[in-house]
Amino acid sequence: MTRYLISFDHGAMDHITEKELPAADKDSHAVSQEAMDAGVFVFAGGFTEQVSVVGPDGTVTDASNSKPHIGGGMIVDVASRDDALEWAARIAAACRCSAELHEVLPDPAVGN
Numbered sequence: 463m464t465r466y467l468i469s470f471d472h473g474a475m476d477h478i479t480e481k482e483l484p485a486a487d488k489d490s491h492a493v494s495q496e497a498m499d500a501g502v503f504v505f506a507g508g509f510t511e512q513v514s515v516v517g518p519d520g521t522v523t524d525a526s527n528s529k530p531h532i533g534g535g536m537i538v539d540v541a542s543r544d545d546a547l548e549w550a551a552r553i554a555a556a557c558r559c560s561a562e563l564h565e566v567l568p569d570p571a572v573g574n
Contacts, residue, residue: 465504465566465574466546469535472511474559482558489556497538497549508534537566 478486490506497503509532513525525531534557538549546563554561568574 463539463541464543464546464568465537465539466543466549467535467537467564467566468546468550468553468561469532469564470554470557470559470561472509472531472533474533475557478558486556486558490553493549493552493556494536496552497536502538502540502545502549504537504539506534506536535561 475486494503494506497506511526511531513529513531515523515525517523536549536553538546540546540549543563543565546565550561550563566574
């Protein structure tokens with residue numbers, strides 16, 4: 463099994479009207495539940511607009527308005543890239559925006 467991050471950029475859902483938002487919310491939660499039921503769900507959620515960049519020396523910089531950032535996403539643990547692409551398509555449809563798919567590389571030293 464391989465883990466994949468399915469994500470979308472902050473602002474990608476800005477085109478959804480307040481009237482349409484409850485349906486998108488319901489649909490995205492339904493896809494999360496489907497992933498749970500299928501046993502492939504690892505994590506899902508939205509991310510705040512506050513972005514901090516922490517340098518190697520510990521310096522913290524507020525980057526909230528200076529760089530693109532992830533608005534939300536889901537991690538699935540699936541057998542193939544094709545399976546991950548199917549989940550990404552479901553998320554994209556539910557959230558009414560394009561989704562990016564990133565394979566999470568395994569690191570046996572930390573247990574994944």
